[in-house]
Amino acid sequence: MALPDLSKRLLYRDGLLLVIDKPAGIAVHAGPSGGLSLEAGFDALRFGLPRPPALAHRLDRDTSGCLALGRHPKALRKLAALFREGRVEKVYWALVMGAPPEPEGQLDRALEKMSSREVGWRMRPADKGGLQASTRWRTLGSGGGLSWLELRPLTGRTHQIRVHCAALGCPILGDPVYATxxxxxxxxxxxxxxxxxxxxxxxxxxxxxxxPLPDDMAATLAARGFPLNQ
Incomplete structure (x- = not known):
């Protein structure tokens, strides 16, 4: 996968903040072994400033959508405080297999990291200890064996939404790690x-x-007659 022109994926811009539409399949920053990352394209988002913007938070490699960047160190400090204090309202949409046990609710389930030679690392619900994690969900539509959920993470743990959806019995469609x-x-x-x-x-x-919704997700929703004007 080639790095896209991020200036064409800009959703919002002001003196402190940029929000871009992150594509799926690209990590936000390079890992220990290097590789393609969004950060490599941030220089195209300077818009006259002396340095490129930097990540104010993170999204998983396979998650797409709104990603906030701070345009300079002062902006980053302000944004970091907002995310750390839970003052940023984050809304996710997901198509899941099956349905949660109730049309809406909140899951409070701590998470912990596990690793093995066979599958590498992943997150899992923790019976004891772990990092506290909370996610609210609301069902926007259901049909054809799938449900369309609105998800609001109240904490920001790695893979939180993916693990919590699987724990509810409705893993996210296309999840290569947490689906059964x-x-x-x-x-x-x-x-x-x-x-x-x-x-x-x-x-x-x-x-x-x-x-905006990517074409494949919009097509899946439309095929099941889900109204997209929510």
């Missing part, structure tokens, strides 16, 4: 960082940004 069966080749993770709402300025309304 491996998805068909070419079926990507149907998880979208749909919107961000950031109270960035004291005397202004919060900055609200929404990412």
């Amino acid at each position: 069966t491996r998805p068909p080749a070419g079926l990507r993770l149907h998880l979208r960082a749909r919107s961000l709402r950031l109270p960035l300025y004291r005397s202004k309304e919060p900055v609200a940004v929404t990412a």
Whole structure:
């Protein structure tokens, strides 16, 4: 996969903040072994400033949608405080297999990291200890063996939404790690960082940004008659 022109994926821009539409399948930063990452394309997002922007938070490699960047160190400190204090409203949309036990609710389930030679590392619900994690869900539609969920993570743990959906008995469509069966080749993770709402300025309304649906997710929703104007 080639790195896209991130300037064409810009959803919001002001003096402190950029929000881009992160594509699926690209890590936000290079791992220990290197490889393609979004950070390699941040120089195209300087827009006249002396240095490129930097990540204010992170999304999984396979998750797409709203990703916030701070344009300079002062902006990054302000954004980091908002995310750390839980003041950023994050909304995700997911297509899941099956349905949660109730149309809406909140799952409070600690998570821990595990690793093995066979499968590498992943996150799992922790019976004791672990990092506290909470996710609210609401069902927006259901049919054909799938459910369309709105998910609001109240904490920001690695793979939180993916693990919590699997723990609810409805893993995300296309999840190669947490689904009970491996998805068909070419079926990507149907998880979208749909919107961000950031109270960035004291005397202004919060900055609200929404990412449009990618074609494959929109097609799956439309095929089941789910209304997309929510």
